[in-house]
Amino acid sequence: MSKGFRQSQAFLHTWSGLLLGWILFLVFVAGTIAFWREGLNRWMRPEIARVEQPMRVLAGAQAYLARKAPDAKSWIIPVATKRSPGAQLFWVPQPKPGEERGRGRSRGRRDTQALIGADGQVAQARETRGGEFFYRFHFDLHYMPVIWARWLVGFATMVMLVAIISGIVTHKKIFKDFFTLRRARGQRSWLDGHNATAVLALPFHLMITYTGLVTLMTLLMPWAVVANYTDQKTVFAALFPTAAAIERTGRPAPLIDLRRIATDAQRRLGAPASFIEVSDPGDAAARVSVSQSANSMLSSRTPQLTYDGVTGRLVWRSPPPGAAAETAGAMVGLHAGRFAGNGGRWLYFLCGIAGTLMIASGLVLWTVKRRERLPDPTRPHVGFRVVERLNVAVVGGFPLGIACFFCANRLLPVTLHARADWEVHMLFIAWALAAAIAFVARPARVWPSLFAATGVLLVALPVYDVVATDRGLFAMLAIGDLMIAGIDATMALFGIAFLLLARRVARHRPAARRVRSARTAPAAMLEPAE
Amino acid sequence: MTAGDGHARARWARRGDIALRVVAAVPLGYATASLWAMAIARLLPGDRAEASVTASLVALALCAIAAIWAFAARSGWRAIWTLAVAAGLAAAIAWISIDATGRV
Numbered sequence: 001m002s003k004g005f006r007q008s009q010a011f012l013h014t015w016s017g018l019l020l021g022w023i024l025f026l027v028f029v030a031g032t033i034a035f036w037r038e039g040l041n042r043w044m045r046p047e048i049a050r051v052e053q054p055m056r057v058l059a060g061a062q063a064y065l066a067r068k069a070p071d072a073k074s075w076i077i078p079v080a081t082k083r084s085p086g087a088q089l090f091w092v093p094q095p096k097p098g099e100e101r102g103r104g105r106s107r108g109r110r111d112t113q114a115l116i117g118a119d120g121q122v123a124q125a126r127e128t129r130g131g132e133f134f135y136r137f138h139f140d141l142h143y144m145p146v147i148w149a150r151w152l153v154g155f156a157t158m159v160m161l162v163a164i165i166s167g168i169v170t171h172k173k174i175f176k177d178f179f180t181l182r183r184a185r186g187q188r189s190w191l192d193g194h195n196a197t198a199v200l201a202l203p204f205h206l207m208i209t210y211t212g213l214v215t216l217m218t219l220l221m222p223w224a225v226v227a228n229y230t231d232q233k234t235v236f237a238a239l240f241p242t243a244a245a246i247e248r249t250g251r252p253a254p255l256i257d258l259r260r261i262a263t264d265a266q267r268r269l270g271a272p273a274s275f276i277e278v279s280d281p282g283d284a285a286a287r288v289s290v291s292q293s294a295n296s297m298l299s300s301r302t303p304q305l306t307y308d309g310v311t312g313r314l315v316w317r318s319p320p321p322g323a324a325a326e327t328a329g330a331m332v333g334l335h336a337g338r339f340a341g342n343g344g345r346w347l348y349f350l351c352g353i354a355g356t357l358m359i360a361s362g363l364v365l366w367t368v369k370r371r372e373r374l375p376d377p378t379r380p381h382v383g384f385r386v387v388e389r390l391n392v393a394v395v396g397g398f399p400l401g402i403a404c405f406f407c408a409n410r411l412l413p414v415t416l417h418a419r420a421d422w423e424v425h426m427l428f429i430a431w432a433l434a435a436a437i438a439f440v441a442r443p444a445r446v447w448p449s450l451f452a453a454t455g456v457l458l459v460a461l462p463v464y465d466v467v468a469t470d471r472g473l474f475a476m477l478a479i480g481d482l483m484i485a486g487i488d489a490t491m492a493l494f495g496i497a498f499l500l501l502a503r504r505v506a507r508h509r510p511a512a513r514r515v516r517s518a519r520t521a522p523a524a525m526l527e528p529a530e
Numbered sequence: 531m532t533a534g535d536g537h538a539r540a541r542w543a544r545r546g547d548i549a550l551r552v553v554a555a556v557p558l559g560y561a562t563a564s565l566w567a568m569a570i571a572r573l574l575p576g577d578r579a580e581a582s583v584t585a586s587l588v589a590l591a592l593c594a595i596a597a598i599w600a601f602a603a604r605s606g607w608r609a610i611w612t613l614a615v616a617a618g619l620a621a622a623i624a625w626i627s628i629d630a631t632g633r634v
Contacts, residue, residue: 005602012601161594162555166601213590221593224585227568227624228578230633238579324583331587 009166014366017163018387020156021363022394027153028359029398030138031208032352033131035337035345038083039483040131044409045085046471047125049118050481054080055259058276060120061087062258065281068114069093075278079262079293080116083483085130086123087116127419128409139216142424147219154216161209167198174199187372190365197358204351205358211335214328239325243306243316246285253284256312261288264312265305271296278309286310294338301329342482360395367391389438396450397434399498403457404430406491410464444508451502458495462488550606558613559596563589565620572627578634 033040042048051057057080065075072091080087090113117123129136141149168174174195181192198205213220222232229235258276265273274293280286286309292302299321306316321329333339337348367388374380380388408426412419438446465488466472473492476485567589574581596613603609 004604008601009598012598158590158593158597162597165594165598210590214587217586217590221564221567221586221589223564224567224571224582224589227571227585227628228582228633234634235579235582238577239583322577322580322583324580324587328583328587 006169006172009169013163013166013170016159016166017359017362018366020159020163021359022390023152023156024160025356025359025363025394026141026398027138027156028352028356029402030134032349032356033402034134034138035348035352036487037131037135038081039487040134042083042085042130043484043487044128044130044406045123045125046465046469048085048115048123051080051082051084051086051118053118054082055262056120057087057116057118058259058262059257061089061116062255063120064114064116064122065089065091065278066255069112070282072281073279075276075281077258077276077278079273079276080118081272081293081295085115085125086118089114089116126409126414128423129420133405133424142428150216150219154213154220157209157212157216158220161206161213164198164202164205164209168202171195171198187365187368190361190368194358194361194365197354197361201351201354201358205355208335208351208355211331214331215335217328239321240301241318242304243287243289245279246287248280249284251284252282253286253310255281255286255309256288256307258288260312261290261307264307264314265290268305268314269303274302281309284310287315294333294336296339298333298339299326299329300332300336300338301325363387363391363395388443392438392443392446392450393435396447396454397431397438400434400450400454400457401427401431403454403461406461407457410461410468448502448506451498451505455495455498455500455502458491458498460495462492547606551600551603551609554603554606554609554613555597555600558610558617559593559600562596562613562617562620563593565617565624566592568624569620569627572624 042050058077061077065072065077069075069091071094073094075089075091077089078084078087093112115123115125117125139150139153140146141153171177171191171194177192177195181196182188218225225232225235255278258278262273262276269290269292272293272295273290274295275289275291277289277291278286279289288307288309289304290307291304294300294302296302301321303320304318305314307313308315320326337345340348367384370384371377371380374384405423405427408423412422412426416422434450437449462473466474471484473485473488476482476488567585570588571582571585574584600609600613603612
């Protein structure tokens with residue numbers, strides 16, 4: 001490998017990593033947490049009992065919708081599992097004449113959705129976005145149009161792919177250096193940490209970055225479709241086939257018991273079902289489509305069965321996808337990790353943490369490396385200061401915001417108007433405050449303060465659950481609800497880790513000056529340079 | 531001309547070179563990858579939807595390779611013209627193919 005090539009890649013790695021590193025940090029943190037989204041959906045609704053009989057929930061959902069929306073265009077009912085808080089169903093009302101038929105538009109509306117709990121009744125739970133927040137934030141960010149956010153995240157992901165490839169070239173000795181971790185050696189230690197977290201999970205980083213791009217492929221790279229099709233709808237119909245639509249007859253006919261269809265579909269598929277969509281319920285033309293659960297297979301393009309909604313006869317079965325569609329589906333499945341059981345989720349989670357630490361250490365390394373070369377370390381130039389403080393604001397502030405989000409979930413009044421939104425607002429208010437502090441106070445003081453605050457809140461949450469609720473760690477262990485117990489325990493562990501980190505950072509004295517003027521007291525750092 | 535002038539000029543030349551490489555890597559790199567996505571989607575035999583998906587998957591990798599090349603090339607100008615030639619070639623393939631057999 002020529003020296004010039006490596007230098008060019010070092011430049012590319014440094015600057016692409018720095019400029020997009022802050023967004024990538026947010027995306028990695030949210031994505032890593034989102035591997036536990038189902039668990040958090042339950043953890044953040046402590047009022048709800050665990051689902052023991054999914055079919056009871058389904059029967060309750062059908063009864064609720066028959067009362068509430070008998071004339072809907074369609075009902076969408078997720079099949080509850082032991083992992084889910086229940087069935088978060090929604091329905092699409094009949095379009096008024098002249099109104100565009102939009103399926104996705106009703107999804108977010110509060111008046112056309114409900115959560116059916118374990119007992120088949122509408123669950124009386126606090127309003128929260130639960131773990132879904134992290135899943136959406138991972139690619140939609142927040143407070144901005146989702147298309148902009150996805151382009152931004154997509155661009156950052158492409159830069160990440162470039163940074164990984166150029167990083168392998170730059171840190172050419174990473175594979176050899178992987179077994180070296182020089183502690184308390186300033187820049188060298190940061191570099192070792194950066195390399196260790198990068199190499200440890202390198203296959204994961206490459207996989208998750210590339211497959212992440214594939215999840216956004218129709219948005220980011222539509223041109224291969226444009227080259228072959230005059231209308232995008234044609235290619236979607238070819239890639240995601242559905243049963244032929246039939247006209248509503250206007251003749252009423254009772255809808256079949258959805259439990260019968262779900263049972264039949266699960267027998268035919270040989271796997272659990274995830275979604276049931278009923279079109280024209282109560283009409284003679286009713287159709288019921290059942291999708292196989294993504295938890296049961298690698299590819300995200302899950303098979304689908306469609307039944308006659310009155311007789312319960314199977315009328316359509318999705319054809320197996322082509323090789324390329326299956327490959328793309330497998331990549332999306334690999335990214336989301338829904339197929340993974342608890343062991344696999346832990347592996348995803350730990351690799352996500354490694355990626356987060358790789359990005360954070362890379363960002364810090366930028367400043368550590370340059371601080372030693374500054375003409376006057378007490379008065380760094382503006383660019384250095386901005387980077388240093390943005391690092392504190394993002395790497396130190398965002399975890400604090402997340403801790404506040406969880407606290408808001410426990411502490412905000414249950415009757416608060418737009419409560420779910422306020423949980424999220426609390427995250428950003430806390431983060432904005434942390435960022436403001438990061439920009440006015442000295443980084444050496446702010447780093448440990450933010451870590452300590454995050455640590456205290458994360459330790460306090462499981463303690464609060466033990467003291468103030470009947471769903472504390474020990475109670476959950478006693479009834480064998482390892483998901484909720486695991487979340488409490490993981491929060492406590494992370495809290496302790498943040499506290500230890502805070503102590504370590506608070507005691508840290510930069511090594512740079514010691515190297516140059518040996519045996520000078522660390523206090524000399526604060527003296528103006530000669 | 532003083533030594534300081536020469537130094538400043540070298541710095542500006544370096545900045546100009548980096549700006550060219552960024553242009554080559556981001557807008558031009560994306561355009562090149564997109565045009566190759568179109569060309570590959572046209573050239574692959576068989577089912578059109580399958581060809582389009584394969585070409586899209588490949589194009590994502592091409593986008594990263596174009597960015598790496600933009601910084602590895604000997605100069606910013608070289609990065610620009612090589613990518614422009616690659617993009618032109620793909621555009622010609624896609625154009626001729628669409629013109630000859632049309633789209634679905």
